[in-house]
Amino acid sequence: xxxxPAGMYIPGKSFLxxxxxxxxxxxLIILLAAVIAASSPGGYLxxxxxxxxxxxxxxxxxxxxxxxxxxxxxxxxxIFLMNALFxxxxxxxxxxxxxxxxxxxxxxxxxxxxxLAIIIVAGHILISTTSPMEITAAFRRLxxxxxxxxxxxxxxxxxxxxxxxxxxxxxxxxxxxxKAQTVRGARFDSARLRDRAASLLPLVxxxxxxxxxxxxxxxxxxxxxxxxxxxxxxxxxxxxxxxRDFGAVLIMAAICAVQILVL
Amino acid sequence: MPIVLEKASYTYAPGTPYxxxxxxxxxxxxxxxEFIGIMGHTGSGKSTLLQLIAGLITPSRGKVMIDGxxxxxxNYNRDVLRKKLSMIFQYPEYQLFETTVEKExxxxxxxxxxxxxxxxxxxxxxxxxxxxxxxxxxSLSPLGLSGGEKRKVAIACALVTEPKILLLxxxxxxxxxxxxxxxLEIITRRNKAGTTIIMVSHDADVLGNYxxxxxxxxxGKLLLxxxxxxxxxxxxxxxxxxxxxxxxRKLARRLKECGxxxxxxxxxxxxxxAAVVEVSKKGGMSHEPDTGRHVYSx
Amino acid sequence: MNAIExxxxxxxxxxxxxxxxxxxxxxxxxxxxEMVAILGHNGSGKTTLAKHxxxxxxxxxxxxxxxxLEASDPSAVWKxxxxxxxVFQNPDNQFVSSVxxxxxxxxxxxxxxxPEDIPRRVEEALRLVGMAGAEKRSTYMLSGGQKQRIALxxxxxxxxxxxxxxxATVMLDPAGRQEVMETIRRLHxxxxxxxxxxxxxxxxxxxxxxxxxxxxxEILAAGPPREMLTDLSLLAAxxxxxxxxxxxxxxxxxxxxxxxxxxxxxxxLVEEICRLF
Numbered sequence: 067x068x069x070x071p072a073g074m075y076i077p078g079k080s081f082l083x084x085x086x087x088x089x090x091x092x093x094l095i096i097l098l099a100a101v102i103a104a105s106s107p108g109g110y111l112x113x114x115x116x117x118x119x120x121x122x123x124x125x126x127x128x129x130x131x132x133x134x135x136x137x138x139x140x141x142x143x144x145i146f147l148m149n150a151l152f153x154x155x156x157x158x159x160x161x162x163x164x165x166x167x168x169x170x171x172x173x174x175x176x177x178x179x180x181x182l183a184i185i186i187v188a189g190h191i192l193i194s195t196t197s198p199m200e201i202t203a204a205f206r207r208l209x210x211x212x213x214x215x216x217x218x219x220x221x222x223x224x225x226x227x228x229x230x231x232x233x234x235x236x237x238x239x240x241x242x243x244x245k246a247q248t249v250r251g252a253r254f255d256s257a258r259l260r261d262r263a264a265s266l267l268p269l270v271x272x273x274x275x276x277x278x279x280x281x282x283x284x285x286x287x288x289x290x291x292x293x294x295x296x297x298x299x300x301x302x303x304x305x306x307x308x309x310r311d312f313g314a315v316l317i318m319a320a321i322c323a324v325q326i327l328v329l
Numbered sequence: 330m331p332i333v334l335e336k337a338s339y340t341y342a343p344g345t346p347y348x349x350x351x352x353x354x355x356x357x358x359x360x361x362x363e364f365i366g367i368m369g370h371t372g373s374g375k376s377t378l379l380q381l382i383a384g385l386i387t388p389s390r391g392k393v394m395i396d397g398x399x400x401x402x403x404n405y406n407r408d409v410l411r412k413k414l415s416m417i418f419q420y421p422e423y424q425l426f427e428t429t430v431e432k433e434x435x436x437x438x439x440x441x442x443x444x445x446x447x448x449x450x451x452x453x454x455x456x457x458x459x460x461x462x463x464x465x466x467x468s469l470s471p472l473g474l475s476g477g478e479k480r481k482v483a484i485a486c487a488l489v490t491e492p493k494i495l496l497l498x499x500x501x502x503x504x505x506x507x508x509x510x511x512x513l514e515i516i517t518r519r520n521k522a523g524t525t526i527i528m529v530s531h532d533a534d535v536l537g538n539y540x541x542x543x544x545x546x547x548x549g550k551l552l553l554x555x556x557x558x559x560x561x562x563x564x565x566x567x568x569x570x571x572x573x574x575x576x577x578r579k580l581a582r583r584l585k586e587c588g589x590x591x592x593x594x595x596x597x598x599x600x601x602x603a604a605v606v607e608v609s610k611k612g613g614m615s616h617e618p619d620t621g622r623h624v625y626s627x
Numbered sequence: 628m629n630a631i632e633x634x635x636x637x638x639x640x641x642x643x644x645x646x647x648x649x650x651x652x653x654x655x656x657x658x659x660x661e662m663v664a665i666l667g668h669n670g671s672g673k674t675t676l677a678k679h680x681x682x683x684x685x686x687x688x689x690x691x692x693x694x695x696l697e698a699s700d701p702s703a704v705w706k707x708x709x710x711x712x713x714v715f716q717n718p719d720n721q722f723v724s725s726v727x728x729x730x731x732x733x734x735x736x737x738x739x740x741x742p743e744d745i746p747r748r749v750e751e752a753l754r755l756v757g758m759a760g761a762e763k764r765s766t767y768m769l770s771g772g773q774k775q776r777i778a779l780x781x782x783x784x785x786x787x788x789x790x791x792x793x794x795a796t797v798m799l800d801p802a803g804r805q806e807v808m809e810t811i812r813r814l815h816x817x818x819x820x821x822x823x824x825x826x827x828x829x830x831x832x833x834x835x836x837x838x839x840x841x842x843x844x845e846i847l848a849a850g851p852p853r854e855m856l857t858d859l860s861l862l863a864a865x866x867x868x869x870x871x872x873x874x875x876x877x878x879x880x881x882x883x884x885x886x887x888x889x890x891x892x893x894x895x896l897v898e899e900i901c902r903l904f
Contacts, residue, residue, distance in 0.1 A: 076347075227723060227724045228722075230724075231724055231766060235719050243423065245380065245385050246421065247424060249415065250411075250415075250436060250437040250487075251408075251411050251437055251439055252436075253440075267426060268424070268426050275472060280719070284721070286683060286715070287720065287778075289683060291733055291782075292705060293733075293737050294737065371800065475669075502798065506827065507866060508669075573801050576893065580896065584897060589900070603882075605884060606879065606882045609903050
């Protein structure tokens with residue numbers, strides 16, 4: 067079976083491709099701050115323009131860059147509605163049972179969705195123009211100064227490194243499970259929302275269960291290779307709780323990444 | 330013809346730098362009740378071919394027809410396909426998710442439109458087909474079972490729809506010899522009862538013992554297509570493609586090299602044993618072997 | 628001094644509120660440089676036993692010395708794991724990095740190797756497994772056989788003397804299995820590493836120095852492959868299928884054709900059949 071890393075890194079020679087990965091990473095973080103701060107239509111317009119420039123600089127086809135958005139619109143719809151219908155406002159436009167639609171809620175919902183969309187697209191552009199190796203190296207460099215204020219840099223770098231390794235592995239597995247459940251009758255592409263929602267469980271549960279199993283196995287392998295966490299030897303009947311714990315965290319992180327990028 | 334592929338082709342990730350032709354102009358006809366083995370090294374398109382037949386992917390060119398209908402046509406009802414066809418992937422136990430074994434199997438029948446009683450009955454039959462007692466396992470949690478039991482449940486999930494066509498992608502991967510034999514016996518029983526079996530496998534011995542017809546894929550093209558015996562006879566070609574050759578065939582060649590008039594169209598184990606018995610009864614060698622051993626006849 | 632010396636090892640685990648025995652009074656001795664195979668059906672305790680060797684499981688009962696270190700001594704465990712490494716069944720679930728060199732360096736970093744020495748040792752480890760120059764490759768894009776060899780390189784990089792292969796070829800295709808087994812044999816012959824193979828593939832263990840047959844948490848028998856693997860009743864008791872050549876011998880016998888002796892390998896089988904004529 068062809069090993070295509072879930073349509074993430076696409077090699078190229080654009081300006082963005084050649085830009086220092088650390089610069090890109092820091093740029094993304096600054097963008098994140100800018101996005102959170104944005105609140106006016108003018109602010110959003112500026113950000114969207116910026117994303118447009120990034121897109122041009124990346125050499126990526128437009129369709130490819132916004133691909134993750136197509137997969138997450140359901141998620142966005144839920145978030146939008148949650149905000150629009152549950153925001154406790156003094157002067158609601160319309161109420162019914164527990165729902166209360168308000169202007170503020172609508173604006174809030176739009177805010178959240180727009181911010182998420184911008185960050186997702188920017189992140190996707192970054193990941194498409196930066197190879198996994200470069201990303202890991204950039205993280206390492208980024209976190210290095212933190213060790214002077216006693217933050218366990220190595221552990222974080224390790225977590226990122228493992229997560230990056232597992233993302234394509236998990237993505238492939240998600241795809242396999244989706245196919246297996248489709249043959250069993252699950253309807254992921256059905257027009258009816260109810261069918262799609264019912265098909266989520268047969269997809270999500272196996273992915274999570276298998277991911278935890280992987281985390282367990284990885285933790286064991288790490289222990290076998292002399293990993294001791296922070297130098298503290300945890301004694302117990304089986305593998306160190308600490309290593310397994312940490313394994314679970316990173317797998318969760320990887321799953322979230324996969325769900326957003328692939329589902 | 331139940332399964333017909335006409336110039337079917339599939340390209341991976343078209344329009345990206347990862348674009349690759351996975352299958353090229355496949356013409357194939359598979360009749361009811363056949364037991365087909367598919368061989369080819371990794372990347373030859375074996376899994377892609379199965380997925381095309383299963384309707385999981387749409388061909389970039391060409392057609393996939395099942396029972397006379399183009400399964401990718403706009404008006405084709407996929408539910409019809411799901412009732413006729415089941416597929417078992419590699420490590421199928423990874424797909425289990427329900428709270429009880431019964432519910433797990435029932436999931437495959439969710440859209441079948443069958444009444445509850447019939448569903449229960451099919452679940453019972455499927456579990457018994459894999460060697461479980463319905464009453465003992467029906468309320469157990471599938472995720473809490475042992476590895477071997479999980480796999481049996483996964484297989485039962487594919488059998489519960491009582492499919493006409495069963496697709497298998499490396500189904501015995503990770504099983505020990507005993508597990509492998511058990512599984513293949515279940516499959517053979519199904520085949521004898523009329524189910525068409527299409528099995529992808531790396532294990533040439535398994536294919537040699539069970540498949541009647543073998544397809545060899547190489548770089549997306551269908552290279553060889555014929556009865557197992559005939560395909561395995563062409564041992565040099567298979568080795569040139571770096572494909573496994575079943576042991577009975579390899580041994581047949583070795584024995585011929587030693588000067589024994591051993592039949593070369595051997596694919597299965599039982600055939601091999603029978604051939605040794607036969608040849609030993611006739612006794613003697615046709616000529617002095619190169620190894621210089623003494624020749625004597627009975 | 629033996630590489631592994633285990634006496635009366637027992638292990639139990641909690642299940643449904645009571646205790647189940649996974650190992651019962653196991654005695655095992657492995658000399659340095661030996662290639663030992665531990666065979667058994669799923670659940671026979673072979674993996675449980677193997678996990679005692681590198682102290683992934685705490686020794687509950689019995690005595691165990693590995694590479695001269697006491698497995699029951701918590702302060703020795705970390706050093707022990709350096710001397711006794713393990714390659715696991717699932718090739719993907721052993722990697723901590725998407726870059727080969729970084730992954731191999733993981734063990735070296737854990738054991739405090741000075742950073743300037745690491746590249747050289749990674750290079751050496753890759754050479755030993757026949758993948759010289761693979762430093763910058765992506766771990767995800769490797770074949771199954773290559774992944775297991777990289778995992779092995781990680782173990783070799785920290786100078787392990789004893790290497791355990793816990794069903795390391797089960798998830799590989801035939802080409803991958805062959806790749807890995809060839810590498811293992813080379814390491815055994817040329818580098819004189821002590822090798823422990825946990826497997827149910829008969830063909831992989833035919834040239835082991837010794838074979839232990841396990842079932843139900845106990846060692847049923849131990850001895851040279853020729854003795855162990857041609858004994859049908861022993862294999863049946865352990866729920867194991869005999870090697871191909873052995874199976875042929877007995878099936879021919881049942882059909883009235885007797886070979887001069889029971890062959891172990893396919894080559895021997897060919898010889899014996901030729902001898903009939």
